[in-house]
Amino acid sequence: MLVGSLAPSSSKEWVPALGRLALGALSVTAAFVAWELASRASGSPLMPSIGSIVGRLADDVDSGLIWFHARITLGRGLTGFALATVAGITLGVLMARNRWIDAAIEPLLAATYPIPKLALYPVFLFTFGIGPASKIAIVALECLYPIAYNTYQGVRSIDRQLVHVAENAGAGRLRKFRDVFLPGALPSILAGIRTAMPIMLVLIVVTELLGESRGLGFLIRFAGSNFEPDGALAVVLFLGIIGFIFDRLIVVATRLLVFWERGVRL
Amino acid sequence: MIDESRVANEQPTVGEWASAGTQVLPPEQRHGVLERMVTARWPVALVVAGCLVGAWQLMGALGRLPVYVLSPAEVVSAVWSYLTDGTLSEAAVVSLRRLAVGFAIGAGLGVTLGLLAGVVPLFHAVIDPLVSFTFPLPKIALFPPIALWLGFSDRAIWLVIALACFYPSFINAVAGTRGIDRHHLWVAGNLTAGHWRTFWQVVFPAALPRLLVGVRISLALSFVMVFATEAISSRPGLGSVIVESYQFLRYDRMYAAIAVLAVLGLIADRLLVWIARSGTRGHDIAAVGRG
Numbered sequence: 001m002l003v004g005s006l007a008p009s010s011s012k013e014w015v016p017a018l019g020r021l022a023l024g025a026l027s028v029t030a031a032f033v034a035w036e037l038a039s040r041a042s043g044s045p046l047m048p049s050i051g052s053i054v055g056r057l058a059d060d061v062d063s064g065l066i067w068f069h070a071r072i073t074l075g076r077g078l079t080g081f082a083l084a085t086v087a088g089i090t091l092g093v094l095m096a097r098n099r100w101i102d103a104a105i106e107p108l109l110a111a112t113y114p115i116p117k118l119a120l121y122p123v124f125l126f127t128f129g130i131g132p133a134s135k136i137a138i139v140a141l142e143c144l145y146p147i148a149y150n151t152y153q154g155v156r157s158i159d160r161q162l163v164h165v166a167e168n169a170g171a172g173r174l175r176k177f178r179d180v181f182l183p184g185a186l187p188s189i190l191a192g193i194r195t196a197m198p199i200m201l202v203l204i205v206v207t208e209l210l211g212e213s214r215g216l217g218f219l220i221r222f223a224g225s226n227f228e229p230d231g232a233l234a235v236v237l238f239l240g241i242i243g244f245i246f247d248r249l250i251v252v253a254t255r256l257l258v259f260w261e262r263g264v265r266l
Numbered sequence: 267m268i269d270e271s272r273v274a275n276e277q278p279t280v281g282e283w284a285s286a287g288t289q290v291l292p293p294e295q296r297h298g299v300l301e302r303m304v305t306a307r308w309p310v311a312l313v314v315a316g317c318l319v320g321a322w323q324l325m326g327a328l329g330r331l332p333v334y335v336l337s338p339a340e341v342v343s344a345v346w347s348y349l350t351d352g353t354l355s356e357a358a359v360v361s362l363r364r365l366a367v368g369f370a371i372g373a374g375l376g377v378t379l380g381l382l383a384g385v386v387p388l389f390h391a392v393i394d395p396l397v398s399f400t401f402p403l404p405k406i407a408l409f410p411p412i413a414l415w416l417g418f419s420d421r422a423i424w425l426v427i428a429l430a431c432f433y434p435s436f437i438n439a440v441a442g443t444r445g446i447d448r449h450h451l452w453v454a455g456n457l458t459a460g461h462w463r464t465f466w467q468v469v470f471p472a473a474l475p476r477l478l479v480g481v482r483i484s485l486a487l488s489f490v491m492v493f494a495t496e497a498i499s500s501r502p503g504l505g506s507v508i509v510e511s512y513q514f515l516r517y518d519r520m521y522a523a524i525a526v527l528a529v530l531g532l533i534a535d536r537l538l539v540w541i542a543r544s545g546t547r548g549h550d551i552a553a554v555g556r557g
Contacts, residue, residue, distance in 0.1 A: 023388070024395035031396055046414055103304045107311035114482075114535030115528040116489040119505075122512035122520055126334035202404040206494045209406070210509070217407070221498075224410030232411040236403060243402030 048230035057234035065219075066238055073215040074242070076132050077204035080139030084196060088144045089189060092151025093181055109148065117142050118206060135207040142203050143196040147189070154188025155181050190254045197246050201239060336521050344518035345525050353519070354507065354526050361492050361503040362530065364420060368427025369488040373481050375428070376435025380477070383436075384443025385469060397436060405430040406494050418499035427491045431484035438480025442473030475549040478542040482551055485538055489531040 032050055039049040048056075060066040095102045121138050128134035158181065166180045182189075208217025216235050223231030303309040319338050326337025336344070348354040383390040409426045416422040446469060454464045496505025504527045511520035542551045 020387075020391040023391040027392040028395050028399060099304050100310065103307040103310035104314040105311070107308050108315060111532065114486045114489075115531045116486070116493050118490050119493050119508060119524045119527050122508060123334070123524070125512065126332075198402065198404065202406055202490075205404050205407050206498075209410070209494075209498050220407055220410050224414055227414065229411045229414050232414070236407045236411065239407055240400070240403040243404065247402060 045227070046229055048233065052230045053233045053237060056230045057237055060231075060234055060238075066216075066235070069214060069216050069219050070238070070242070073204055073208060073217065076135050076215070077139055077200050079132075080136040080204070081143055081196065081200045083136070083140040084143035084200075085147055085193060087140070088147030088192065088196075089151050089182075091144070091148045092189075093155055093177065093185070095148070096152045096155035096185075097181070106152070109145065113145055113149075118203065121207065121210070130211075135204060135212075138207060139200050139203045143200050146195040146199070147192040150188045150192025150195070151185055154185030157188070158184035187254070187258045190250060190258065194247065194250045194254075197250060198243060201243050201246075205239065334515075334517055336517055340518065341521045341525055344522035348519055348522045349526070354504070354522055357502060357504045357507045357523065358526055358530065361496065361505065361527075364423050364496075364503065365427060365488050365492040367420075368424045368491070369431050369485060371424065372428035372431025372488070373435040373484040376432040376437075376484065377439045377477060377481065380436040380439025380480070381443055381470070381473070384440050384473065385465060390440070394440075397433070401433055401437075405433075406491065409495055409498060413499065418501060420501070423492070423495045423499065423501065426495055427488050430487050430491045434483035434487065435477075435480040438483070439473065439477045442476030442480075443469055445476065446472045471546075474546050475542075475551065478538075478546065478549075478551045482535065482538055482542070485534055486531070489527070489534070493527060 036049055036051075039047045057066070091105070095106050118138065120141075121134070124134040124138050128137050162180055162184065163176065166176050171179065204215075205217040205220070208215035209221050210217075212218045216239060220232045220235045223229075223235065303313075322331075323338050325331050326335075326340065331337060345354070379393060383393050405426060408429065409422065412422045412425055413419075416425065450468050450472060451464065454468045459467065492503070493505040493508070495501075496503040497509045500506045500509070504523050507523040508520055508527070511517070511523065539551055543549065
């Protein structure tokens, strides 16, 4: 059983695909039912039912409340994310292509990777003020790492012969960057972007939980301090949906952009 | 006669891959101090870091730094004085204890359930949709609602850290077990190894490097989470020391607390990598990955 399960050949799947789907649906339903029962049993507003959370979300979407705050949160988050993507790809390619830049920066990046950069947020607040700039900067800093690292490893793993062929064909630096390094590292870059996306959401929400009067993080804190768990959980649910959509978008973009690696499971 | 091992080794070796981008010269052409420095890499990084810190210190000595930026020497002396007077050492112990409990629960559960889901397809079919469903939620966003149930207590902080640590450990443990080379399993089967034997002597060691990547991501996340939860809840700890010092413009204490948290994060990570290296006979444990 163990052997069969670990190496499923398509003809001898231990759990057939349809059965898997049914089981999955069953387990999610069971989780919902368990939540619902717990909520009914407690009968307190602190344990809202699924229905009331979804209803609250529908209300907030309808009234435009969620959109107002989501636009602010995502505007900041995605700005920081875009900065991190541009800087990360540039830094990654430079490190992978120049031994001196590699030797100068890569060990420093590796050493600071496990450090919680979020702790620097107060310093960012002093430097960039309490407006959106400090939030954008901390998001950009934390997202930079996975993107730069993945780009670096992607460019380094490019077949050396491809680079030689491009050079023999007379490709300049820019041409090599555009036609060899970027497409060669693209699967890896997109993997880094996929890693960084949830980090962006966590960071932007934390900065808004810490002190802000707008944004989804503020909305959660506000609902929490008003003892409205349904309101807070509605925003959490919304964030989950946003995170899921972003993740799917990146996966679809990967399929479209990296068409030569279709069929490789992500 | 064709040397079969050579044919099988047409793939470039790790060293060749690594040098694809950077073009390493053959040893006889390498000479000069600079050349040796750039080949070893860390001396260059050390010089760069030294220059940066030196410039920062110089700016401080010349009084050119903004009032909210302390010079490196001032930060070091602040760390020393607040560590010795107990402010930071007590906060650090409290924070580390919280982090350890949350990390142990979250990563422990993630690894255990991940291994189980990796080898028992039935369990995988049940738990995988639940995990994929809840994975995109930023776990820290659950802190205010959780605090409504448990209060801004240590238990609420443990729960949030554990939730955040669970996912990377689980996802990578599953990926590690399911990504195992099936030849290993066939060999184990041919040698009539039982389930337990196969698991402990084949599956687990093969999954370990990938599994540890997840644990490493969880560990880094637990530091982010302990800061965030303490900063939000104002429970005493390094996170709240940083935020309070920020609010009362106690720059020295703020930088000292940040430095202590950063160094603790670094030490914890190095320790994990060191343990992981000895546990996997020298495998490099990537710091980057999904989760």
